[in-house]
Amino acid sequence: MDSAIRTRALRKIYTSAPPAGAGRPQPSPAAGKPKDSKPQITALDGIDLDVAPGEIFGLLGPNGAGKSTTVGILTTRVRPTSGTAWVDGRDVWRDQTAAKRQIGVVAQRPNLDFSLTAREILQFHGAYFGLNSRERNQRAAQLLDRFKLTDRADQLVRGFSGGMMQRMSIARAMMHDPQVLFLDEPSVGLDPQTRLLLWEIIREYNQKGRTILLTTHNMEEADTLCERLAIIDHGRIIASGTPRELKASIPGGYLLRLRFGKQSAPLLERLGTLASVTEVRNAGDSGIDVYASRGGALIPEIVTTAAACSVELVDVHISEPSLENLFLHHTGRSLRE
């Protein structure tokens, strides 16, 4: 059976400012030669994705990692520099119209039709996809109800709050019942209650056998909602798997971020020899990251070891196995940085 979403060696190099929908990729050191007149920004650097039909798949990464560009390419809005992208077995850039039929897209920024009311937005969207008027009215009413927008249905969306616009965008993307739904940072700016409603609706839609690809930099969202994840940074996939697999791949599981009074090479070495410690890393300045299968239980030994090297422990932060730690492990940076 075909993948619902597949990409091979997807690359995107921007030579001008990327369109607003594509986020803001960070310039990577590898990108661009100084003699080029135009600055080159490598947004994607060889992305291979395989998303099975009926899966909720997450692209997790910090801002500018290339998540939105990936979604842009898969949804015909950003032309790849090289590589191929398929949605539901159709080459997105060879057969755009057929690909567009299979997809629903929620962009990062609300892009509702300000000249129309909420109900009209859904009805016209349905009309673009060939729904007859009975189907249009029925589905629009259902979606407005599901997204708790019925009481504002016949008002222009211009006056809607950010959260309402976001709900409207998602309702619109579901209007023609697409096989694959793309959601770019769907819960940014939503209050916790609306976020839960959104997650519920996404799961419900998924249970109808639809595939969902969402991008997020929210750990909780990735962890609770997604069946599989790809962690993306600087336009490359640095890890992928189920949230459980990914968390299990963190050496030891626990991460202890330690800060000492001063830097000490012998200390770094001796910490590595402690029982249950799997990896020790110099985290710059006088910080050391310790990956271990124990958390707090390890602290007394660390204090003793530090004292033996005549270094004082000044700060400790223990975190349990999480995607945040995984990202940190792979990139040396926090997702929120």
Added chain:
Amino acid sequence: MNWTAFLALLARDAHVARRNAVQLLFQTFLQPLLFVFIFGRVMVGSGYLPAAYKSLLLPGIMAISMVFTGIWAVAMPLIAEFQFTREIEDRLLAPIDTSWVAIEKTLAGLIQAVVAGLIVLPIGGIILRPGLELHFNNPALFIVIILLVAGFSAAGGLALGCSMDQQHIGLMFSMVLTPMIFFGCTYYPWSALSKFPILQKIVLINPLAYASEGLRASLVPQFPHLPTAFILSALAVFDCLLLIGGLRQFQKKAVG
């Protein structure tokens, strides 16, 4: 070609136009109304201009009204929808080739330009009544000219709307549209420029000149005008060039 989607896009524009009907009407009605009144009624009535000027003026006013409406109707929404609100994205994702979204916009602008042109006739008829001499002896020519004029106006709106930033709208009006109107043979026939031979050649790069002369050829053939075949071919060339250029710019804007 997905006609269902195309017609739905057109229906959306028609729906929005209906909703803004009063505003649109004022936008298209008011300017020609004032022009016709001041030049055709006040200036002629007080003897500063000869009575025949009424008939000479009307096709020019019609041309301005059409060109302005066509450009405005396509360019302004595109500038806003691409830059500010990004509203167009939903239509770009409709299951239809992206270029057809642009063609639909152009067609909607063309229809508005035709309406704006035809509206001038009854206004002119009422205000300029005694002494206005229009000859509809070649309706086919009139229809073709109207369509070609509306076509290049809407296609020009597409080209301008996709190559301009929001902050340059003012510049577009002062640098492009104002000189276009004054050097567009709107208030005078092309032959009136014979005393300025260089200028007379230069205005031939202005599509509005052919619009005014073409409408003169089809409505008031008693006045001198450029040869009809020349007008038709020039208008056809402008239609094609502006549409091709506009579609190219649209693609550049639409796909990152």
